[in-house]
Amino acid sequence: MKKDKPKYRQIIDAAVIVIAENGYHQAQVSKIAKQAGVADGTIYLYFKNKEDILISLFQEKMGAFIEKMEEKLEGKKSAAEKLLLMIDMHFQMLSKDRHLAIVTQLELRQSNKDLRLKINEVLKGYLHVVDNILIEGRDSGEFSEDLDIRLARQMIFGTMDETVTTWVMNEQKYDLTALAEPVQKLLINGCEKR
């Protein structure tokens, strides 16, 4: 399996660094190869084409993240707790790897529609995690019984995404993880005075 050979990860990690430091459109294959310490041609022994590097990058990082999250979520009882854990892990993952944050929030979005459709495919795993939390919360009576799962999921995703993107655009100047709890509260309670 190619994915288990050291050069596979080497190239993906190089791609994250090169894209974060140079921007998507200045991340030429030759630069990634140089950063990875391999020849240009070697890239094509491990990836079908440049797009394949980016999809694989997303799959590797996001796949590992979702797996880890599902594990941890089992330890939590209420939907509210699960939601908080998810937001917190999401913010922590991106806080820890500033390169990855830039790549996922800014650079990878410059890819064309095709690539983004494939990225969405990967995101479906994440989506199911959110849906499960929401369904669980609705069925247990924690959340409103007529909660529209799809809309609620879009609110949760959209809010987290906007929060992280704003943080990246502000050059990661403040502590993102501190926002996990207030964001969770906001998502659960909404704006209204209670």
Add this chain to the structure above:
Amino acid sequence: MKKDKPKYRQIIDAAVIVIAENGYHQAQVSKIAKQAGVADGTIYLYFKNKEDILISLFQEKMGAFIEKMEEKLEGKKSAAEKLLLMIDMHFQMLSKDRHLAIVTQLELRQSNKDLRLKINEVLKGYLHVVDNILIEGRDSGEFSEDLDIRLARQMIFGTMDETVTTWVMNEQKYDLTALAEPVQKLLINGCEKR
């Protein structure tokens, strides 16, 4: 003033159509010129360069939208009503112009960081509209008194954006405007049962 001449709008409208139908990276200047019914060189009598077309496009469409919205908002009393009006107008604008929806939600995001920074500049006007609604709601006692304006704004923006993008990615198959009210309710009440 160049902006008042018919060819200015002609070119911008052509750009929206060409970008929506061909994608950002396949929207060559010559294609836009052809669609607008002018010569390639004519473009440069009205715009500094290709990027300038895109910025102007965004300014024209968004600027007009924000203006119209501010006018209409004056007629509403409560913050909740204003929020609903804003979401509804936002969804209606993009529902009415399917090309514009594709361009703002998918294609324009492929632009480089520079262009996106300029787009964000334009968006600041929208941001103020949201902030004003939130502040008003908080001060009037409608919304929670310790509402974090910045976070709430990110939730509102993020949710609307995610909702529209999902709709566009699903090829605009369902009625987006029907979602305005449920989205507003969700933003105000959150997920929790009350």
Add this chain to the structure above:
Amino acid sequence: MKKDKPKYRQIIDAAVIVIAENGYHQAQVSKIAKQAGVADGTIYLYFKNKEDILISLFQEKMGAFIEKMEEKLEGKKSAAEKLLLMIDMHFQMLSKDRHLAIVTQLELRQSNKDLRLKINEVLKGYLHVVDNILIEGRDSGEFSEDLDIRLARQMIFGTMDETVTTWVMNEQKYDLTALAEPVQKLLINGCEKR
């Protein structure tokens, strides 16, 4: 006659200034028109095309110069005196008009072969002046009897031209006219000790 209308000279003078200040390749017709205070299209009422402006420029400036020189040369007796007068007038003309010097020595040479052939056509008048001085000197016994007129003319032209070009390239920092006499002596006596 178009040449007698004020706009004809106006445009030529504008061309000299624009070319000297912006360089040959940055001397667009629209810039020349603006400098001349006329509309772009007006240029084409007085000149066939852009090349025609440059040829006319050269004809006007050089034609007037040659005429004036021929007049003055009549007052001189010896070929040596005539040679000195010619060199002196040549250096003075270009010393007085720094823009013209830049245009003839540097910028106009960037024109294509066709234009330069036409410029050479204009220069033939000058050439005859030199040839006449040389023939007169040879026949009067002042100059060597087996002087190769063509070679001698090339030496004189070449030396004057190189001297002026070097002066222009050195940003006209020293007094060119002071070189007229030493140059004439050098051309007459050569390098050898006598």
Add this chain to the structure above:
Amino acid sequence: MKKDKPKYRQIIDAAVIVIAENGYHQAQVSKIAKQAGVADGTIYLYFKNKEDILISLFQEKMGAFIEKMEEKLEGKKSAAEKLLLMIDMHFQMLSKDRHLAIVTQLELRQSNKDLRLKINEVLKGYLHVVDNILIEGRDSGEFSEDLDIRLARQMIFGTMDETVTTWVMNEQKYDLTALAEPVQKLLINGCEKR
């Protein structure tokens, strides 16, 4: 070293031919690549840009020429002999390569000021050769003791250049090398009868 690879010379030689046959402004990179038998992109593995081809062309041809000349000059005793050798070699180099003659005398002069400044830089090596001959001649008593080296150099350069340019403009119809001796005599003796 890129300069030692065969394609480096191949491209330079192709540039000489293409420029000579099509003119400076019609010498597109794609034409040069085709003539050299390489792909367009290959040019950019050996040269920074189009201008770099032209500078390198000049450096290669002129650099080699000056080196060869300095070697041969050592075998000559008197300044007069050295001057003759230099003129002869200059005329022979350009006589042997008709394409190169066209390029250096006509086409390369159409380049912009930047390129010509770089060409002048290369010419400084040649300039030193001439200066050395003149100084030697003056110090040995062969040439006039109050010879102005700078002016004399301008005369020699100017005369050679004008002679070659006239020959090229006359489509190289006569034997240029036959003019080496008469030109040398003229430069040493001047016009005057002795």
Add this chain to the structure above:
DNA sequence: GATGAATGAGCGTTCATTCAT
């Protein structure tokens, strides 16, 4: 005569991908 908006042909350069070694 004068205007100036409109035209449209033309080209240097980049970079993902290949393939002989």
Add this chain to the structure above:
DNA sequence: GATGAATGAACGCTCATTCAT
């Protein structure tokens, strides 16, 4: 498996010239 030299398609922009007013 690994290399890296070679490939060649693709495009934004300029500016001399025209012509309807």
